[in-house]
Amino acid sequence: MKKFFTALCAAALAAALFAPAALAYQGPSVSCEAYIVMDAxxxxxxxxxxxxxxLYPASITKIMTMALALEKAQGELDTQLTVSYDAVHQLEYGSSHIALQEGEVVRLEDVLYGTQMESANDGANVLAEYIGGTxxxxxxxxxxxxxxxxxxxxxxxxxHGLHDDEHYTTARDMAIITRWALTMPGFEEIFCxxxxxxxxxxxxxxQQRVFHCTDWMRISGDYYRTYAKGSKNGxxxxxxxxFVNYAEQNGIRLISVELKCQQLEDKFRDACAILDYAYxxxxxxxxxxxxxxxxxxxxxxxxxxxxALVQPKSAAVLxxxxxxxxxxxxxxxxxxxxxxGQPFAASVTYSLPENDYQPSELGSAQLSVSGIDEVLAASTYVPASSLQPEKNPVGIAVAAAAAVMALVLGVRLWRRAGSKKPAAAGPAQWEIITRKPLPAEPPPWEKEADRPAPRSQTKPPSRD
Incomplete structure (x- = not known):
């Protein structure tokens, strides 16, 4: 049996991907070394x-720090933290801070806002101790x-992101981190x-300490954009x-990351050019x-x-x-x-032909399987190994009970595997699957030589 299937949308039989009058790619002009735009x-x-x-992230490192603290807090932002000696003194001279002092008792929420809005490195240290004890x-x-x-x-x-040769990231990784961070309770509110x-x-x-937003895209001036909702710079x-940006317009939420912009103003110029073009x-x-x-x-x-039946699925893509x-x-x-009783994973991947306008990979969606209940209801199968030739009524009764228990156990194991019927009709929403599902494990009676070879997987990019 074939393991993988590929199909073309029906319209492809009569039309090419590009419009006849397609223009040459005129993407945004930017000065940054690397960038990415991701659908949130x-x-x-x-x-x-x-x-x-x-490349080096600098203070956008704090997105991970804050998100982990919020993951641990689960909305309990009134937690009291005591500032340690290390949190204050393990920083280089001139490092950005909010003047925390050893022995000071502070609220988690205040430290989070100080770390986000003032890029406080002492605040990031306090959050790290909250997360991991040290x-x-x-x-x-x-x-x-x-x-x-x-x-x-x-x-x-x-x-906090102060320089170390072994402290690094990529634009793609930062977009993935930010997308995950936006799912943490309270992160979007603080970030925005x-x-x-x-x-x-x-x-x-x-005395009170007051923290301020310094993102020109969200305050005023030539770089102000109504779609700009949240950001962190470094x-x-x-x-x-x-620079990491979170934007929303007409129901489309985007994450953009810019790394190694040459000048302070360049990060705003590049982010505006990239997101203007995207929208x-x-x-x-x-x-x-x-x-x-x-x-x-x-x-x-x-x-x-x-x-059973595996149903196709529609997809909404940019x-x-x-x-x-x-x-x-x-x-x-x-x-x-x-x-x-074994996991079953089916998926579909949508792709564009190679082109000059956007990456070819549009994403993947998990597929639902239906009809399992009907198969089990119609099955009268009893494992042969559970039936004994003896005429002993007690032995026959025990064998029959064992067969029933085996079938019940199989149904329970199948249900635990998480199989679901297809969703109700309507526009289907889906999400990117970041790893290829493995084929179901064949039963032990199949010979090793008959086992289909798994599909090759693309390894994530490694450090240059």
Missing amino acids: DTGQVIMEKNADEV IQGGVDAMNAKAAELGLSGTHYMNP RTDPWTMEATNKQP FHDQALTT ENFSRVEIPAPDEAFQVPVVGGGEALGN LNKNLSTDGITVDYQIPDQYVL
């Missing part, structure tokens, strides 16, 4: 330049989260605040200027579900019980105005069979 809802990348080049414990948690997110181009040596934040007096500081001599040239379109559906044998106890959905390829990845 699906993870689809619509624009990029050197997105996998390993500053190093917090850094270890940051690296663990990067690994969990599948990021091979990111490594942390501190929670433009009004000043007041930190009240503490046991060590009798700078040091090796990283130069770095002017991209819109969300629906890729209708192809007509075909696939039958997959359901196997239990070594025998085929019937067929598409450059110079392209159309004609020519999009649809690649199905479907295991040969559904073995009761």
